[in-house]
Amino acid sequence: MILTLLILIPLVAGIAAMAMKGAAKGISLLSSVAVTVTSLLVFTSINSFGPNGFVEWSMPWIPSLGSNISLMGDSMALVLCLLTGIVMTIVVITNWNKDVERPGSFYGLMLLAQAGITGVFLASDALLFYFFWELALIPVYFLSSIWGGEKRIAVTFKFFVYTFVGSLMLLAALIYLSLQNPGGNSFALENIIRAGASLPADQQQWMFWLIFIAFAIKMPIFPLHTWQPDAYEQSPTPVTIILSALMVKMGIYGVVRWLLPVVPDAVAFWSDTVITLSVIGIVYASLLAIVQTDLKRLVAYSSIAHMGLMSAAAFANTDVAMHGLVIQMFNHGINIAGMWVIVSMIEQRWGTRDMRQLGGMANTAPLMTIALVVIALANIALPLTNGFIGEFMLFNGLFASASQYHVTFMVVAGLGIILGAVYTLNMVQRTAYGEAVAMKAGGDITMNEYIGLAIIIGLIIFLGVYPKPLLDLTAGIMMP
């Protein structure tokens, strides 16, 4: 029952925010904090049921289709719900001083998107999963198209069509799988898994590609990533944070929950191909990130590189990779949110995101520079930051993979770390040091930004130095 709260709180708050424009910010903050606290409570409590503890809740929905409203929260789902709560809190806090046009609709839609994303993480019924998958997309479409940058309409539409095509592929596969259940239509996760595993190899391959493309577009995996830099660049920063910190996680999460266990034979057959695409994506995106001059595009490409490593690890088929994946999903969400917050602060103060027109931030805004450096170091996974522990486990898991090419994968993916250091430190150098450029407006960090960044940096350092609590809470995670 408590799981429904995680979805209902943002849903109700979203509708309330739309109705009460003046209080929209306050409502969003309350709702985000409530979600964070609730998911933290559930997350810590399921551990008392043992390492694989979970809570579930179910009620009938459409009996003739064999679909129920069933939610299931295990440690992987709940760590992502927790991330959703924290990221939303950070978004609201850091935007507290900014005036958006029509705040009621803006925050309302943000909260609706949050409800959809949380639903995706918790649904254990395929049709319900699909519903939430789309519910998360529609508000984001409106958010980016109304409040985005100059080219927003075309770019957001491209993003929408990409993901929608993917979703429809997913839908075809889910319908097919739901019909394979011996006792009549069923969308329950365990029945989908049973149905998929019982399919002959050639049908599994069909199902694999239909499902995989949907998730690959969302993650995004090279070469289906072309919507992503544009969409990140053109969306307003709060939406970019939702997209990059939370929505791409839906893709990875989908792979782990709805692809790997469902068509095991096809996954074993195609995992080398997928890992190859992923590591190509790491290097390709990193190289592109190096030549970017726009901060938002740079962070966008860096995000593709990070997601590439995660998707490679998801297909590595080892327990440690899976455990690392969950840790890294959480940490990447925090770090990338931090990156965007800093980028948006820079844009607000200097009126540009072009690194060629920036410099000397260390003199003009020392506190911001400290935050930028810490977050940048976490982004390149320096030890003692949270990024390190996750990436270390991912590489460890990738190396332990049974694939005959595991060393090659490892080496090429390792290049990504070096290239990551190149573009990230280059960015720090070009913005923070060199000749100082005068600010157009505002000063160093304001109070609300201070709080938001303190949460991010606190988590980066705490989980970097002492990751044990998070590792313990997710200890039960292994290959599906």
Added chain:
Amino acid sequence: MKAIIAATLLGVIMMFTGLFVKDKRQVVMIATIAFLALLGITIWEVQDASSAAPAMLFNNMLRIDSYALWFNMMMAGCTFLYVLLMGKDIMRVGNHVAEYFTLILFILCGIFLLTGYNNLLMLFIGIEIMSIPQYILAGADRRNLKSNEASLKYFLMGAFTTGLLLMGITLLYGATGSFYITDFTFLRTDALNPMALAGIMFILISFAFKVSAVPMHMWTPDVYDGSPTAFTAFMSTIVKAGAFVGFLRLFHIAFGSLSEHWMLIVALITAATLLVGNITAVFQQSVKRMLAYSSIAQAGFMLFAIASVNASAWQGMIIYGVAYSVATIGLFSVLIKMKDYTYDGFNGLAKKQPVVAFFTTIFLLSLAGIPLTGGFMAKYFVLNAAVQQGGLLWLVIFALLMAAISVYYYFRVIIAMYFKQGEAEMAVEINGGDRILLGITCALVILLGVAPHLFLGSI
């Protein structure tokens, strides 16, 4: 049975109302009551049909089963909603308001025959009763050249395909010696008669015309575009759903056992309909014309129900018919109030009429098949039927790609309303009552999306 008689009688009463009641508003009021009464009678009939056995009437010419009753009720409900939403717009079409409602009642009578026929002659009569009033309605705006063109074109083409239908029925009679669709024992044997197959093909072609399936769709854009918008809304939705049920009954009950001979043809028609409907809709500049092509594209999805001979297809037909009708009627009722029917005419509607823009968005999302709306469930049911049928997975994937294309033209309206600057001038002001009705329609669309089983009853 009661519904058929009621529709006819109410139609006649409506006709005479026109003689005595001169105030158009009162006519609309009386018509609304008539349609409510008809809805009441269909509901009563559903409640009353206690036994599962179908009622055989008029020497077994009609066989009204629970499916037919349920479908009649849904169609009467949709028509009632249509009259509520567009009654005032029908009033503005011309001077013979009472006659328009009479014709709509007669069309419903034809649909009721199509849901319950057991005899090919009844099918023919049903099709004709359904079609002839439409020819008149298409030309109701007498001083408009396009309306005249629509009427003439529709009539000539319709008459031609009616001929094909008759030809098909004749050939089938020649092959089997019977008009009764449940009586075609001859067709159930393995021995195949070329004459019967030719008959099936003729009937297939004429139905393809009635439901505007490619390649018999050429009349659709001109007729739907030229007819008064108030009647386009009715012709492209409820009438189409009615024709589809007639199609479904014949091909599943009478020709179901021969499905291997016509399934591929229907599948190819489906693919062509989806392709032509969606691709051509992309290039339209007028929302009304786009909706005409979109109705071809949506017919492509409904054809899935014909191509899949199983019980899910029958369920899917109800859900699709209702979901498509409700959303399209809602959309038309907004469109008809706009001054400019092009996409640009919708520019800035969200600023001017936020509530109406929101409802319009929901209708468009439903037509595009986005989850949580009726359109998604409708597509889900028919595609589910096709996957169950087996061997049609290629068509399902093709249809899903086409659904993705449809997002382009439906979202253009959303983009115009929300993201473009403009005045969005209204020809007719939208008042509070309209908003409430649109809100109810919108609630129905959502309800269809989250609880479709409510609309299936015990089917």
